[in-house]
Amino acid sequence: WEALAELPAPWQCPGKAGRLAPPLPETPRAGLTRAPRSPLILHPASWRRRPIPGKGCQGNGGPASRPTLPAPRAPSDPAPPPGRPLKKGIGERRGGFGSGEDKGARLSARGAVGSRAACCSGLASCSSASLGGSVGRKRFGKDNVILSDIRKPPDHIFHSGPFIYSDILDYKNLREIVVNNRITWLFHYSALLSAVGEANVPLARAVNITGLHNVLDVAAEHNLRLFVPSTIGAFGPTSPRNPTPDLCIQRPRTIYGVSKVHAELMGEYYHYRYGLDFRCLRYPGIISADSQPGGGTTDYAVRIFHDAIKNGKFECNLKSSTRLPMMYIDDCLRATLEVMEAPAESLSMRTYNVNAMSFTPEDLAQELLKHIPEFQITYNVDSVRQAIADSWPMNFDDSNARKDWGWKHDFDLPELVTTMLNSDTRVAQAN
């Protein structure tokens, strides 16, 4: 591991346009040196090992012109220490990240000035929307959360705070956003979901795998705290299905699942090898009134509410007995913020299952009938979605999340249905 410390990290190697960091200024001493502080931004790139002549990556610019990586940590090392608190006064902006009361944000600040979080798109198709827009902005202040996507979100999101266009496949642009906006936390939501992924494997491979590589590199290079959601879809037919524990066989049969197992493993690898503060939750199917489903297998559990309110009936594309783990969006967002704000010492793992409830389409229909007595459900099974659902967990064991950082869900099936049908929710408003 000592020897590996002198090798370049992925984001320092040539191969992708704009990937090379600028050469280090000459420093008077050999070994670990500190580059001069910029008056505006102090980020971890300030800490460099001087390159050793003749070592480092070959190609553009020659070895001596390239900075080397932050020292890799041996796999047995403990998790990296939390970042230093922001200097008082500097990062205190509008009560959001870096504010005096905000413990999590202070922990995350890691030497940045005026910390900010960025969400690369978000939950469901009004993506960037749901997560950053709803809770991230409420929690940290609207100007301290920057949302991005390749699609314009609905108006209520678009006008709720900073939103920028960003393609996850454009590494240089990601880097610009992080540096120019002094980003300290990154929530990476861009992905193609299970059903649309099967319909366009090359695109799913690019967005879910290459996009993740870009995010990992930019996060490690700039010492960001990184959240990547995984899913029940990261398990497959050979995993125990009822319940599915955190650690077991993971052999998914969809490109979506394969890309998410890859994300879990790559994030953990970057954590142990480069000290990246990577945190990941395996979400169940997420049910939100705020957004339209994005092409997944669990979409029926969102669509059913829209159709029930609008037409009083619903045609379900999964069999009535298909049991899957599910969660209401508020629980999902709270779990995400809680794991991001948890002290590093409390995390015994970097990827956790989280769960709230588990139901079948029939269970959901029965609960809806209590509110809409004339509601009717029929079944027209989609064979692709059904095969996917049959390979996924029926119930999720999230005891490690509950034990390590105190995860506790608020919404079971009755509360979910009442809330989704409540006149305040967007399902009711949209219909």
Ligand SMILES: NC(=O)C1=CN([C@@H]2O[C@H](COP(=O)(O)OP(=O)(O)OC[C@H]3O[C@@H](n4cnc5c(N)ncnc54)[C@H](O)[C@@H]3O)[C@@H](O)[C@H]2O)C=CC1
């Ligand atoms: N919705 C759910 O039930 C669950 C979602 N998740 C995870 O949460 C994340 C978000 O899921 P949803 O919002 O439901 O999916 P979605 O399909 O609604 O949103 C994904 C977003 O990614 C954006 N995107 C696609 N290609 C992009 C690119 N090249 N650059 C930038 N953005 C791009 C899309 O425009 C879209 O807005 C995904 O990573 C998914 O795996 C995990 C488990 C359950």
Ligand SMILES: CC(=O)[C@H](N)C(=O)O
């Ligand atoms: C559970 C998920 O990851 C998503 N909703 C999908 O069905 O693909």
